Amino acid sequence: MDTAVVFTSKLGTTRRTAEHIAGALDADLIDLKKDDRSLADYDTIVLGSGIYFGKMPKSIRKFVDERRQELNGKRVALFICCMFSGEEAEKQLAAASEFIGPLVSAAYISGKKKKEDVDTDAVDAFIRSLE
Secondary structure: OOEEEEEOOOOOHHHHHHHHHHHHHOOEEEEOOOOOOOOOOOOEEEEEEEOEOOEOOHHHHHHHHHHHHHHOOOEEEEEEEEOOOHHHHHHHHHHHHHHHOOOOEEEEEEOOOOOOOOOHHHHHHHHHHHO
16 A cells, blocks of 8 residues: 655644654655645555644645545545644644545644654554554
8 A cells, every 4th residue: 555645844843743654654755845746646645734823734725625536535644733732732633634524544743842853652653543
């Protein structure tokens, strides 16, 4: 089963998280700022984005809107990187998930104090949910 991790990152946390997921799943990494390839060859699509002012960036929303037909029939998962945890993060994840549509898995990755840090425990739990 071929997997693509499609992401957009503003501050780097989503990029590092996407890289970790792609490495663990032996998946192709697609940065929306640099790559616009077809998803036809992939069975599983993992979407990743930060949340800014309660919303996903325009680039990922546009990508999903333009590719809804292409995403149909595929396993689609979502992770968001946000500065919140708990109830507020769950709210943001629910809103993002509703926009995307049916998902096999969804998770939020809480921001860390240091931009270089990624919550690898949360990321690894998300990866396990995809297997």
